[in-house]
Amino acid sequence: MAAAAAAAAAAGGEAAARDVQRLLVQFQDEGGRLLGSPFDVPVDITPERLQLVCHALLAQEDPLPLAFYVHDAEITSSLGKTLESQAVETEKVLDIIYQPQAIFRVRAVTRCTSSLEGHSEAVISVAFSPTGKYLASGSGDTTVRFWDLSTETPYFTCQGHRHWVLSISWSPDGKTLASGCKNGQILLWDPSTGKQVGRVLAGHSKWITGLSWEPLHANPECRYMASSSKDGSVRVWDTTAGRCERILTGHTQSVTCLRWGGDGLLYSASQDRTIKVWRAHDGVLCRTLQGHGHWVNTMALSTDYALRTGAFEPAEASINAQDLKGSLQELKDRALRRYNLVRGQGPERLVSGSDDFTLFMWSPTEDKKPLARMTGHQALINQVLFSPDSRIIASASFDKSIKLWDGRTGKYLASLRGHVAAVYQIAWSADSRLLVSGSSDSTLKVWDVKAQKLAADLPGHADEVYAVDWSPDGQRVASGGKDKCLRIWRR
Amino acid sequence: MTGMKAKLYHKLHHAEKIQMKKTIKMHEKRNTKQKNDEKTPQGAVPVYLLDREGQSQAKWEVPLPKVRAQGETEVLKVIQTGKRKKKAWKRMVTKVCFVGDGFTRKPPKYERFIRPMGLCFKKAHVTHPELKATFCLPILGVKKNPSSPLYTTLGVITTKLGLVTQRGKVIWGKYAQVTNNPEDDGCINAVLLV
Numbered sequence: 276m277a278a279a280a281a282a283a284a285a286a287g288g289e290a291a292a293r294d295v296q297r298l299l300v301q302f303q304d305e306g307g308r309l310l311g312s313p314f315d316v317p318v319d320i321t322p323e324r325l326q327l328v329c330h331a332l333l334a335q336e337d338p339l340p341l342a343f344y345v346h347d348a349e350i351t352s353s354l355g356k357t358l359e360s361q362a363v364e365t366e367k368v369l370d371i372i373y374q375p376q377a378i379f380r381v382r383a384v385t386r387c388t389s390s391l392e393g394h395s396e397a398v399i400s401v402a403f404s405p406t407g408k409y410l411a412s413g414s415g416d417t418t419v420r421f422w423d424l425s426t427e428t429p430y431f432t433c434q435g436h437r438h439w440v441l442s443i444s445w446s447p448d449g450k451t452l453a454s455g456c457k458n459g460q461i462l463l464w465d466p467s468t469g470k471q472v473g474r475v476l477a478g479h480s481k482w483i484t485g486l487s488w489e490p491l492h493a494n495p496e497c498r499y500m501a502s503s504s505k506d507g508s509v510r511v512w513d514t515t516a517g518r519c520e521r522i523l524t525g526h527t528q529s530v531t532c533l534r535w536g537g538d539g540l541l542y543s544a545s546q547d548r549t550i551k552v553w554r555a556h557d558g559v560l561c562r563t564l565q566g567h568g569h570w571v572n573t574m575a576l577s578t579d580y581a582l583r584t585g586a587f588e589p590a591e592a593s594i595n596a597q598d599l600k601g602s603l604q605e606l607k608d609r610a611l612r613r614y615n616l617v618r619g620q621g622p623e624r625l626v627s628g629s630d631d632f633t634l635f636m637w638s639p640t641e642d643k644k645p646l647a648r649m650t651g652h653q654a655l656i657n658q659v660l661f662s663p664d665s666r667i668i669a670s671a672s673f674d675k676s677i678k679l680w681d682g683r684t685g686k687y688l689a690s691l692r693g694h695v696a697a698v699y700q701i702a703w704s705a706d707s708r709l710l711v712s713g714s715s716d717s718t719l720k721v722w723d724v725k726a727q728k729l730a731a732d733l734p735g736h737a738d739e740v741y742a743v744d745w746s747p748d749g750q751r752v753a754s755g756g757k758d759k760c761l762r763i764w765r766r
Numbered sequence: 767m768t769g770m771k772a773k774l775y776h777k778l779h780h781a782e783k784i785q786m787k788k789t790i791k792m793h794e795k796r797n798t799k800q801k802n803d804e805k806t807p808q809g810a811v812p813v814y815l816l817d818r819e820g821q822s823q824a825k826w827e828v829p830l831p832k833v834r835a836q837g838e839t840e841v842l843k844v845i846q847t848g849k850r851k852k853k854a855w856k857r858m859v860t861k862v863c864f865v866g867d868g869f870t871r872k873p874p875k876y877e878r879f880i881r882p883m884g885l886c887f888k889k890a891h892v893t894h895p896e897l898k899a900t901f902c903l904p905i906l907g908v909k910k911n912p913s914s915p916l917y918t919t920l921g922v923i924t925t926k927l928g929l930v931t932q933r934g935k936v937i938w939g940k941y942a943q944v945t946n947n948p949e950d951d952g953c954i955n956a957v958l959l960v
Binding site for chain 1: 806814817
């Protein structure tokens with residue numbers, strides 16, 4: 276407290292000499308909890324000074340970089356400038372909300388380091404493992420390929436599917452990859468040997484639209500996995516026994532998207548315009564969320580990134596990605612801590628994008644009614660993603676633009692324009708500062724989210740880009756498309 | 767038949783029978799369709815594009831079938847001029863055309879292409895395919911005549927040609943495609959390209 280008072284006094288002393296207006300401010304964190312007591316600061320205080328005060332109040336050992344917001348407007352140069360556009364009463368105490376930013380900084384990718392050929396048909400899905408050590412790609416030539424990232428050459432080619440490999444998904448511990456094909460079959464692969472693990476999981480009658488593993492903090496063995504299919508059902512599989520544990524039916528049309536939440540709930544979005552919330556351990560339908568006017572294409576949970584990376588902390592990433600170390604209990608604790616950090620106080624939030632050009636924000640554990648309706652797009656929405664710190668939502672649409680929305684309220688922030696054809700997929704960098712998007716016009720674009728501008732343009736693909744992914748350690752971006760080659764981009 | 771003769775005869779007959787069986791089997795195979803298990807179809811698309819087969823390509827294609835190319839003799843009629851009607855450098859357009867607002871004819875003596883006033887139109891009947899409503903809208907311009915670039919510059923509107931019409935008070939023009947033979951009907955019918 277003494278250090279804080281000293282910092283404030285130092286700022287105050289200078290200002291008094293210059294005879295500047297003073298204001299009472301109160302620091303609050305994102306959840307609304309107050310930090311310390313109201314402070315008297317001059318109006319022209321800068322964010323660096325505010326950070327000093329905050330650090331002293333927080334009394335942490337490793338100070339995190341902070342961003343400050345007053346009435347939803349960020350303080351960039353000085354408090355006074357930000358308040359100029361707003362009416363402020365000097366008598367009342369002003370609330371300044373501080374947000375910790377990620378310590379590490381991911382650098383924008385600028386160049387294509389290699390173009391990996393090998394697939395004989397279009398590359399349809401691309402995914403990095405949770406630690407960023409392995410890269411897997413599924414293609415129309417029915418194979419799944421693993422690639423060695425340090426030498427950027429092919430590792431293994433896994434045959435086994437008999438039709439296009441539509442979706443791939445890593446288990447949260449990075450030890451198994453599940454891939455689903457257009458015939459409705461699911462196979463499991465071991466990335467270190469390239470061999471199939473267990474039996475073929477057959478059961479769906481039509482193609483697989485999505486795969487989702489149970490989160491690490493719920494079960495560190497990574498045993499259960501859910502799959503959604505065009506036949507309208509969701510199946511929960513036990514991967515060690517190789518059989519279907521449960522079948523969840525209820526949707527009348529194709530299930531387009533599936534997410535296994537961190538609270539033990541399964542969310543499934545469907546072309547019948549509803550989203551159903553199921554309890555994972557016994558398969559009971561909890562809630563049906565209605566509101567969309569057309570097919571629901573995509574969903575995102577606010578804790579998605581934490582569930583995907585499990586116990587891996589991107590801030591601790593090294594140049595050579597390693598496997599996760601530690602006993603099952605340690606992994607579980609780490610994953611649980613990361614999950615709680617991203618989730619914050621409230622329940623998980625869900626955002627769904629649809630063919631009716633709108634997005635809805637829901638709090639599915641609490642309410643059947645949507646929290647917010649986000650309109651503005653002029654064509655169907657193909658993918659929506661929360662940023663890893665769950666503060667911003669990005670939505671990619673066929674109207675060639677990407678829109679940014681506030682992660683908590685759903686308020687519109689900005690539009691990112693630059694693509695000349697439909698934007699197919701997006702991926703966030705691990706520090707939530709950069710966004711990469713792949714589009715039908717064969718380019719990828721890296722956007723700086725804070726400045727809301729284009730950071731880098733990455734042309735190079737010969738045809739439409741179907742899939743992009745940013746590795747969780749932030750070093751590489753992988754993209755695959757109709758021209759059958761997989762490209763890796765680095766700084 | 768017995769003996770050596772029989773043996774030779776049977777050998778010949780056996781060879782013929784094999785050949786006949788082969789040809790019959792080939793004919794049968796031709797009539798039935800075999801399910802091709804090995805080959806996976808081309809044109810792999812990701813999940814989000816699977817149910818959208820007809821959607822994004824349709825934007826760039828016009829809804830009506832391809833256009834027939836029209837020869838010069840059909841579109842341009844030779845006008846013979848001169849005191850003895852020997853000169854034949856003038857042409858008269860026989861199809862419907864569009865000339866803009868500020869159009870003035872060249873001096874008639876030097877005019878090579880004659881566009882008869884009777885065949886010049888300013889408005890077109892445009893149908894919105896989804897609303898199924900028809901509006902009579904002024905033509906902004908002729909975008910393309912698929913038969914020849916010359917016809918585009920002349921403003922010739924033949925069957926199935928793109929022209930621009932204005933939609934209400936909103937300033938953007940929209941493309942529409944001509945659906946009839948205007949020189950036979952006396953009016954231009956078009957369908958809006960949405």
